[in-house]
Amino acid sequence: MPYRAPISDYRFLFDHVVDFKTVTDTDRFAEATPDMVDAILTEAGKMCEEILAPLQRPGDLNPARLENGVVRTSPGFAEGHKAIAEGGWVAIAADPEYGGMGLPMTVTTAVNEMMSAACLSLQLNPLMTQGQIEALEHHASDAIKQTYLPKLISGAWAGTMNLTEPQAGSDVGALRTKAEPNNDGSYSITGQKIYISWGDNDFTENVCHLVLARLPDGVPGTKGISLFLVPKYLPKEDGTPGVANDLRVVSLEHKMGLHGSPTAVMEYAGAKGWLVGGEHDGMKCMFTMMNNARLGVGGQGIGVAEGAYQHALAYAMDRKQGRTSVEDGTGTIVDHADVRRMLATMKAEVFAARAIALANAVAIDMATATGDADWAARAALLTPVTKAFGTDTGIAVADLGVQVHGGMGFIEETGAAQYCRDVRVTAIYEGTNGIQSMDLVARKMMDGGEAAFDLLDEIETFAEAAKSELPDLAEPVWQAAETLRETVEWLVAQKDLTDRFAGSVPFLKGFARVLGGYYHLRAAMADTGGARARLARFYISRLLPEHRGLFAHARAGSGDLFALSPEDLAA
């Protein structure tokens, strides 16, 4: 499965679609000059192509396994992780004070996406570590920062996130893991956590777990939860790993895909940990980490979509079958209308999802650089869209990739099926896509829709201005934005959140459709008469119209839904 890093796509998006220059114009990110960013992307892309992509299939065929309590990772993963660590790619956005490069999240997003495309199973490891670094940077004591951050940033140690328990999945507040204070400022953590991605490995010197647990005086629900850092090996005075902590991997899951990534059941038996953030402030700390992790997971979906697209396109350009639209008989299946349609859909969707993710990252960077609340609101609004639409796109595009391959798509050796199996979990973990949609229509619209309306103003202003040059593209985008505006107005008017939730998933999909139309239009305006305008035309005439059905669904309310009783469903 060869993979070619789509550097020129990032460059085009940075320059013409998501206005990355706004970011590099700030003092905070002034060092991220175009030359530097180019060098970063090129170097990261090279590693992904040459070192990570060849690990994709061995990881699937040789799942991580548990041997006498020790996790044995897939062949080549240790070397792959070493390359990521040595290249400095674990956490390029991290604070330079602790060894990071302080680069914008926008650049991180592109690098994470490339690593995901090349080998999703392995990329999940540094992605988890990035989340931990972010949480520690914001909430940990200086002592913890000094001990842990340099190790995590260099990739010498890895980080995990421990939220879920058997009875506490989407409802994190139901967790039972306990934390009891010791007399040395540390805590004893006791409980079981499940679905812990990269819960252990055999290639980093230490594995550091961020664990949500309840202090003895923690109230029930989310408000009584605190966050603890619990290392596999307790650091010695000199900062090197010392004695083993009282925690272990109980078992690894047998999963539909992502076999190279060990998903652990973890047992904490009075393990020693340290508080991160204030007592009972665990959820707040987790949200810091989760917002960026959600952007990262969206990027995983986009990366897999890109990989699956390249894989299917290569097959379609090579495979001869039947009489095609090419009259001299040299055509391949790419010359069949329906195959061309599938490939164009894949490429158009990757573009849309990537533009949304990068616009999201730009908003995060601007919020970081300026402290501006509007940028923060924009970032918060886009995060669930990036996560859900990015991962939905990964699933849909990988599925189309299988279909382009015909019978070969169902045969594992081809590699198309692995993309499907691997990416499926991204719509589930880090908050299911249903949870993302609820976040979008509830929490992210507590402002009465202000952040959404600001974005819609931007879209409509741009579309209005584009009408003279590309009327047949600009007009439908403007219209779609209007329909989205009416739908947001309807949503914020629903005081009973259930009425919003009853159509929140189609709403999020429709929102993404409109955003995709906007970013395609921007691309078309920067390349009128070129390939990007042709792709925009395909998207706007064929995929954008889906927003109407989706918004009709979004505005149906909960009446007819709850009229269907569980008994009706079981009838």
Added chain:
Amino acid sequence: MPYRAPISDYRFLFDHVVDFKTVTDTDRFAEATPDMVDAILTEAGKMCEEILAPLQRPGDLNPARLENGVVRTSPGFAEGHKAIAEGGWVAIAADPEYGGMGLPMTVTTAVNEMMSAACLSLQLNPLMTQGQIEALEHHASDAIKQTYLPKLISGAWAGTMNLTEPQAGSDVGALRTKAEPNNDGSYSITGQKIYISWGDNDFTENVCHLVLARLPDGVPGTKGISLFLVPKYLPKEDGTPGVANDLRVVSLEHKMGLHGSPTAVMEYAGAKGWLVGGEHDGMKCMFTMMNNARLGVGGQGIGVAEGAYQHALAYAMDRKQGRTSVEDGTGTIVDHADVRRMLATMKAEVFAARAIALANAVAIDMATATGDADWAARAALLTPVTKAFGTDTGIAVADLGVQVHGGMGFIEETGAAQYCRDVRVTAIYEGTNGIQSMDLVARKMMDGGEAAFDLLDEIETFAEAAKSELPDLAEPVWQAAETLRETVEWLVAQKDLTDRFAGSVPFLKGFARVLGGYYHLRAAMADTGGARARLARFYISRLLPEHRGLFAHARAGSGDLFALSPEDLAA
């Protein structure tokens, strides 16, 4: 994975939605009284629940394998097949003269669907045999019929279909397998065939292959292809299996799913075969068989969708998580709006797809019973819709089933993921869903759209009459039918088929959406104020509106599509 045969759903559909009485009112099918059909469905359902469903997971965990040239099937599959054969379920529609029951295809469709829901891998075996029986009934000599049909119908022998070769997939006409006449009326078959479902097994006494091959004077392309029956063991004078034929299983594929079904590469090294149908008439004979096989594969998708739905509903009714709409705290996740939406979508889609398949089967039965060309045209029109929408529904509903399970959905032990992996191939084999859509807009509209307009007249007449009783359901169905009518008019006006093919997949999906709306409306009219009317309301207000975006896509033509060159796609 317990499975409950949905007998009452079939009964309701037979009586109130697809007008099965029209079939049993014919002389040909007068014996299929309501009591008899009830007994058949109940008995078949019992076998599916008790014997086949428990084989689903063992088949996945223990794939069929090739040992020294012999196929070893999954544990329990031999016993499962024996139960199918002894119950007479291999081919209940087959000719009573050879041991069949001569039952309507409508009843067969329901029985096949139940077997698919219980264990898709195993059900594919009798489905292939059914196709072979059909082909032999229509095209074979009396001698062949007398030797083979009783064995195939009883399940003592199994049948396969051999079309595909490495260079000849969707383009069957490119096949290279040769047939040379022997001097005894038989032929020597030489060539390699791939993707042969159930190419061999270790539980039937013989395996009979229907093989497409080219005679020495066969012209290139599909017009030079003939059909041959090539048994694994040559029948002796007394009809029992004799010496082994010159054919073998070269290898079995490693597939994404359907592990219990051995997918073989077959090698014919001068194997002895007999012509079925006329010389060079192979494609015509295959089409007889394929039309019903396509209905059968659509039914596979629907069966898996039903299985995945029941599985997800059981989980959702049991799993507690978070605060729900049930105020006393007894709610499970079925009481969350988004989970309820997913389950309602699954149920509404299963209903729509099942109604389309059964209406298709009714048309086949009426064509058989009356010889009426309009019924035959109706059957031909609906077949690609049943196949593509049935399998798309299988894939979409199984995917929702995973999502309902949350993190558990990605864990193989749960069983939700297996439905996804197993059903994926149904959109590919027996003609990819892209091929189905091309069949729909080209071959099935060579009548200038007449069969489609007849169906639309039926829909609009019914919707018109329903407006007084259920205006909010009938009006949108009528409107959607009008939009479909305009789209068919547009399609048949396109002389360049490429303009039809450029949107044929979205057209087929939109067509199915409208048909689904119609059958839901019929259900609602038969159960006003009941659960089926509530489900219809859900479908019509939330899913039916998708047709607008789909038809916009369907009518986009090929201009913008082919403007996107292969170089654009690779850019």
